[in-house]
Amino acid sequence: MELIIDIPEKYVISQSPEKLTQLLKLNTAIDLYRNGLLSVRAAIEFIGKIDRYEFLYECQQRGIEHQTYENIEELNNEVAMLDKELS
16 A cells, blocks of 8 residues: 655655655554554564564664563453454
């Protein structure tokens, strides 16, 4: 899918459109990850051109901890909650 965003040129002068696109994708993926809407794997796929360690490093730089679960019951509860919210 292609999405076109109109950004005033004065905000793009200091970096290339490619770098700005990558930054926007990274920030969006991190926000979706933080809100539980993307897994690490999905976030990496969303961004492209980044590996798992780079993504987790960027999350850490923004104060976002890696999401883990203590046990399968906790994971199942999270999945059920998200399923209910998205229905």
